[in-house]
Amino acid sequence: QQQVKQSPQSLIVQKGGISIINCAYENTAFDYFPWYQQFPGKGPALLIAIRPDVSEKKEGRFTISFNKSAKQFSLHIMDSQPGDSATYFCASYTSGTYKYIFGTGTRLKVLA
């Protein structure tokens, strides 16, 4: 089954805290795993992405951790800020198909 399970559905974090969003996939043919950030009234914006041959990728305050054997990956937002309040989607992609399977989304709220 081509499915990506994302959790939690919503998350509230204090300013300066760490936000952690998890995704699990089933199809081992997926070979690229991007994360998207979406603000209300806007389209999703690419945040960070990782390939399965890498266990971790960091860009600024955003880190993807990837566990190939468990077929899980997660987004960590360090030093979370109120401006990070948005909905986050994980996705899985198979090269050659141009198809993306999106997770169900996590609504993050960072309290000032």
Place this chain on the structure above:
Amino acid sequence: SAVISQKPSRDICQRGTSLTIQCQVDSQVTMMFWYRQQPGQSLTLIATANQGSEATYESGFVIDKFPISRPNLTFSTLTVSNMSPEDSSIYLCSVDMGTGLAFFGQGTRLTVV
């Protein structure tokens, strides 16, 4: 990356009418996609718009309801036909630059009354 412009950004339409959404990209791209995002929900692929050929529709979406045009490598339109309140949603245009990363327009928020 790519800059993707969608028009209109929002519209309120009467049931039974049709709305055409335009998507313009600032560079030539092979693959363009149309997604639907219902309020508070994830993204669902409607179809892949191929230049020079018929669009490829996903299960549950048909050409009569969502006709798509792709006249060149920088432009596409999606029409939502014979609209009902169930069509109220955000419609998103997306491109793949061949990198495995999708880029999205700002979306068209459609309300059908």
